[in-house]
Amino acid sequence: MAEKRNIFLVGPMGAGKSTIGKHLADELHLEFYDSDQEIERRTGADIAWVFDLEGEEGFRVREEGVINDLTEKQGIVLATGGGSVISKTVRNRLAARGIVVYLQTTIDKQVARTQRDKRRPLLQNNDPETVLRNLAEERNPLYEEVADYVVQTDDQSARAVASQIIDKIGL
Numbered sequence: 343m344a345e346k347r348n349i350f351l352v353g354p355m356g357a358g359k360s361t362i363g364k365h366l367a368d369e370l371h372l373e374f375y376d377s378d379q380e381i382e383r384r385t386g387a388d389i390a391w392v393f394d395l396e397g398e399e400g401f402r403v404r405e406e407g408v409i410n411d412l413t414e415k416q417g418i419v420l421a422t423g424g425g426s427v428i429s430k431t432v433r434n435r436l437a438a439r440g441i442v443v444y445l446q447t448t449i450d451k452q453v454a455r456t457q458r459d460k461r462r463p464l465l466q467n468n469d470p471e472t473v474l475r476n477l478a479e480e481r482n483p484l485y486e487e488v489a490d491y492v493v494q495t496d497d498q499s500a501r502a503v504a505s506q507i508i509d510k511i512g513l
């Protein structure tokens with residue numbers, strides 16, 4: 343299906359979208375993009391700075407713009423930011439322009455995988471676990487709504503998950 347040549351990864355912080363996306367793109371010889379990296383490239387500021395200067399609202403506007411532009415491309419793997427699906431425009435865009443894979447994991451794994459990384463502003467507080475639980479409640483139905491495939495990332499290496507995605511999609 344020519345119009346389905348892109349693969350878009352959605353899911354919560356720490357699911358492994360950025361890491362698995364790179365492996366997936368390597369394996370499939372596709373270009374890799376990450377919406378957070380693209381925002382950083384365009385603004386010359388890191389994500390924490392964008393949140394500081396423009397708030398989450400400003401960040402979401404940038405995120406939507408970047409995803410809108412990147413989904414114009416063909417033959418890419420795109421790791422989205424975990425909150426991008428709260429925008430209906432983004433969900434519609436992802437569904438229309440590629441195969442959407444929801445990377446799922448447990449809250450415990452999310453906490454473990456994100457705790458040493460200071461780059462996620464929403465988790466820089468004294469109870470990231472509760473934040474992640476609340477976000478999951480709000481966002482999991484949206485990931486499910488937009489997903490063509492759901493893949494667990496708990497018990498396998500990022501590389502193994504990439505292989506599993508390839509098998510599942512049948513590429």
Ligand SMILES: Nc1ncnc2c1ncn2[C@@H]1O[C@H](COP(=O)(O)OP(=O)(O)O)[C@@H](O)[C@H]1O
Nearest residue numbers: 354355356357358359360361455495498499500
């Ligand atoms: N399947 C996996 N198994 C173990 N660690 C992983 C796995 N996927 C990602 N990680 C690690 O978890 C951290 C967060 O991964 P990342 O790709 O940034 O997630 P996301 O982009 O979904 O927030 C990174 O340190 C990464 O190396």
Ligand SMILES: O=C(O)C1=C[C@@H](OP(=O)(O)O)[C@@H](O)[C@H](O)C1
Nearest residue numbers: 354355356378423424425462463
């Ligand atoms: O879930 C979120 O709202 C966010 C997820 C982050 O990306 P990852 O999902 O790649 O960690 C990043 O876009 C920003 O810190 C906000």
Ligand SMILES: [Mg+2]
Nearest residue numbers: 359360421422
């Ligand atoms: Mg990421």
